[in-house]
Amino acid sequence: MPVTIMPRPRSGSLPRSFYTRATITVARDLLGAVMVHDTPEGRAAGRIVETEAYLRDDPACHAFRGPTPRTQVMFGPPGRAYIYLIYGMYHCFNVVTAAHGTGEAVLIRALEPLEGLPLMARRRGTERPKDLCSGPGKLVIAMGIGKHLNGADLKNGPLRILSASSRPLTEGQAAASDPGNIKVTTRIGITQAAELPLRFYLEGNAFVSRR
DNA sequence: AAACGGATGGGCT
DNA sequence: GCCCATCCGTTTG
Numbered sequence: 001m002p003v004t005i006m007p008r009p010r011s012g013s014l015p016r017s018f019y020t021r022a023t024i025t026v027a028r029d030l031l032g033a034v035m036v037h038d039t040p041e042g043r044a045a046g047r048i049v050e051t052e053a054y055l056r057d058d059p060a061c062h063a064f065r066g067p068t069p070r071t072q073v074m075f076g077p078p079g080r081a082y083i084y085l086i087y088g089m090y091h092c093f094n095v096v097t098a099a100h101g102t103g104e105a106v107l108i109r110a111l112e113p114l115e116g117l118p119l120m121a122r123r124r125g126t127e128r129p130k131d132l133c134s135g136p137g138k139l140v141i142a143m144g145i146g147k148h149l150n151g152a153d154l155k156n157g158p159l160r161i162l163s164a165s166s167r168p169l170t171e172g173q174a175a176a177s178d179p180g181n182i183k184v185t186t187r188i189g190i191t192q193a194a195e196l197p198l199r200f201y202l203e204g205n206a207f208v209s210r211r
Numbered sequence: 212a213a214a215c216g217g218a219t220g221g222g223c224t
Numbered sequence: 225g226c227c228c229a230t231c232c233g234t235t236t237g
Contacts (some may be wrong), residue, residue, distance in 0.1 A: 052229070060229070061223095070222065088219030090230050107229055137230045189229055 013155040014163055019078035021096040027053040027200050028104060028182055030095070032164035034114065037143045037160065042119050044143050045134050046108045046111030048161075050201035052187045054094070056103050063103030073151045075103045081159065083150040084142075090137035095102040095154065095161070109138045109188070109199070112207040119144075129162035135209045147193055179203070 013034065019026055028051075036045040054061040063074040072146070074096055075080050080104050082094040094105040111133035113120055120132045120142035133139035140146075145159065154161050181203040185193055188209065202210045 054229075062229080065223085068222080084220095085221060087228065092229060094229085096226050107217075109229085135230070160225085187229070191228085 001207045010090070012163060013160045014079075016077075016079050016155065017195070019095060019097050021097070022101060023053045023055055023102075023106060024094070024198070026097045027051040027106045027198070031182060031202055032180075034162040034164070035108070035111060035143065035159070036115075036160045036162060037145060039144050041144065042116055044116035044119050045076060045114045046139065046143070047109055047114055048110075049112050049205045050108075050110035050199070052107040052109055052200070053097075054105050054107060055198070055199040056098075058196065058198075059200050060187065060190040060194075060196075061104070063105075067103070071103065074105055075101050076151070079154055081145075081149050081152045083145065083147055085147070086137070091140045091145065091147060093143075102201060107136060108139065109136050110134050110201070110207055110209045111143075112205065113142070130206060134207055 018029070030048050030051050033048050034045055035048060036043065056063060058064060066084055068073045070084060073080055077100050078096050078098060079169045080096045082096050083091055086092050092107060093103060094104050094107050098104045113132050116134070117129060122144050123126050123144060124132050124138065126132065131138070132142045149159055152159055183201050183203040184197045185199045186197060187199045
């Protein structure tokens, strides 16, 4: 009996339809997916291990009070980047989700560094892999993401998100399609709607921002 | 291990 | 004018 080897799925960006779903579903399914950013300095990539959902009827969501110049891209097509300045000195990276015009997004809170570790270390000013991308402000710095990418399409272009099955296994995974157990907690750093269980992370993963 | 404060600027009441 | 979807170094228990 000849043994056939299943070809690993081609390394492709998540389709538009991935983002055009309930935001909580997208937040969970993004765990295990891979962010890649190509710049003149080189490539940096990391596996998404922590996310938070921000919903339309959610006071913590920037889009809660309707469209403004800042939140315009949240009300635009899903699958694009929503990037904003926080505390005057950091940026946070989000993915626009749900149907066009809904005003919801998923905050990416932590990555497990996969590729371009020296580049990330240079950008961050630290060598320790656990300190490179373990927080929303940190990963944006490590990946070389800036406000110029606000509104950028994540399917085409220098910043992409690839499906979980398109990358080699890391950190004790059983299979590419099984990112591990998902833990649900309240979101970090917010005062409004602080009790909602809208934070998701891979249980036991060492690169999460905090337990 | 946890708590605290300073840096720093755009957004919105 | 006040409020932050943060991070880091320092202090305190």
